[in-house]
Amino acid sequence: MNIYEYHQGSLPLLISIPHAGTFVPEAIATRFTLAGSRLADTDWHVEKLYEFTRELGVSILQANYSRYVVDLNRSPDSASLYVGNPTSPVCPTLTFDNEPLYAPGREVTATEIQARIEQYWQPYHQRLAAELNAMRERHGYALLWDAHSIASEVPSLFAGVLPEFNFGTRDDASCPRAVADQLLDLVTSDGKFGAVLNGRFKGGYITQNYGRPSDGIYAVQLELSRRVYMDEAAGTGWNPQRAQSAQTLIAQLLTRYLKARS
Numbered sequence: 001m002n003i004y005e006y007h008q009g010s011l012p013l014l015i016s017i018p019h020a021g022t023f024v025p026e027a028i029a030t031r032f033t034l035a036g037s038r039l040a041d042t043d044w045h046v047e048k049l050y051e052f053t054r055e056l057g058v059s060i061l062q063a064n065y066s067r068y069v070v071d072l073n074r075s076p077d078s079a080s081l082y083v084g085n086p087t088s089p090v091c092p093t094l095t096f097d098n099e100p101l102y103a104p105g106r107e108v109t110a111t112e113i114q115a116r117i118e119q120y121w122q123p124y125h126q127r128l129a130a131e132l133n134a135m136r137e138r139h140g141y142a143l144l145w146d147a148h149s150i151a152s153e154v155p156s157l158f159a160g161v162l163p164e165f166n167f168g169t170r171d172d173a174s175c176p177r178a179v180a181d182q183l184l185d186l187v188t189s190d191g192k193f194g195a196v197l198n199g200r201f202k203g204g205y206i207t208q209n210y211g212r213p214s215d216g217i218y219a220v221q222l223e224l225s226r227r228v229y230m231d232e233a234a235g236t237g238w239n240p241q242r243a244q245s246a247q248t249l250i251a252q253l254l255t256r257y258l259k260a261r262s
Contacts, residue, residue: 002064003123006131009059012139013258014131015050016146016206017062018072018124019043028069036101039066041092043149044236045243049229050147052247053254059135061128068092068101070120073146073204081204091116096154128210136216143261144219145254146206152225152232163194164228168203168221174211175218179260183220183253193228193249218261222253 001023020043029037047062054060063072071090074081078089088094091113093101102108108116135142152161165187169175180197187195203211203221211219226232229243 003120004064004127005060005062006127007054007060007062009054010057011059011258012135012141012261013057013143013145013254014059014061014128014135015053016128016144017043017047017050017060018146018206019063019067019148020046021063021065021067023064024066024069031102031106032068033100033103035095035097035099036068039068041067041096042236043067043147044226044230045238046147046149046224048238049149049224049243049246050250052251056251056254058254059131061124061131063124065120070116072121072124073148073206075205075209076117076121081208082202089113090121096151096156098156128206132210132217141216141218141261143257144206144210144217145257146203146219146221147224148201148221149224149226149229150201152227158200162200162223162225163196164225165193165195166199166201166223166225167195167197168201168207168223169198169219170203170208170211171198174203174207174213175220176213179218179257180220182256182260186253186256187249218257220257 022039022042071088071092074090076090081087091108093107095101132142132144167180167183169180184195184197187193201223207219207221210217229239229246231237231239
């Protein structure tokens with residue numbers, strides 16, 4: 001199994017999909033609890049949702065392994081993403097519902113964590129950094145779009161129901177506010193969907209680490225509520241009608257992102 005899949009596009013825009021992978025090596029899967037084996041915190045179907053962007057000339061880097069193996073959107077030292085608000089480590093031990101991933105006595109060790117970082121985490125980030133730098137060399141700048149999704153309600157992470165579109169720019173550190181505001185306005189202008197900028201999800205390690213506007217690299221994270229393109233009540237069901245509507249809007253967002261920077 002490849003660590004990731006990469007599609008080369010022609011535009012100065014790269015979409016990163018770090019959490020849609022579902023592959024778990026057998027040596028790890030056999031240690032999972034029933035809760036862990038469900039892979040419930042996967043960003044379901046995000047790779048399918050963004051598949052259409054290949055035709056637009058966008059580059060795509062997609063992880064194949066589950067975030068339960070290693071979380072590509074966390075620092076390798078598991079440093080918290082937000083001051084005063086603990087976040088899950090680079091090798092998670094709990095689901096979002098605070099259920100143990102591993103059976104008692106079969107938890108991940110410090111040595112294993114380091115091995116997973118070297119085997120799974122580093123190759124993804126090496127490719128991500130290399131492609132962004134190459135893109136900047138070719139075009140004079142590079143745009144990163146970190147694509148995620150999450151259940152509309154996760155009591156352990158946030159209160160109530162999450163807005164449909166959740167943009168994160170690390171409080172304007174990874175992308176100028178004027179650019180992000182255009183994305184926000186595009187979603188909210190017709191009132192169909194709710195959207196927020198730098199709300200509960202301000203962007204993870206990828207946005208934080210690669211978004212360097214002063215160096216010609218912008219980064220935006222979109223945390224999409226699953227109800228935008230799925231039937232959440234049916235579990236992991238893909239909804240073609242909702243997905244098509246979401247894809248139309250995402251295409252407009254990516255076009256606006258490109259125009260705002262250029």
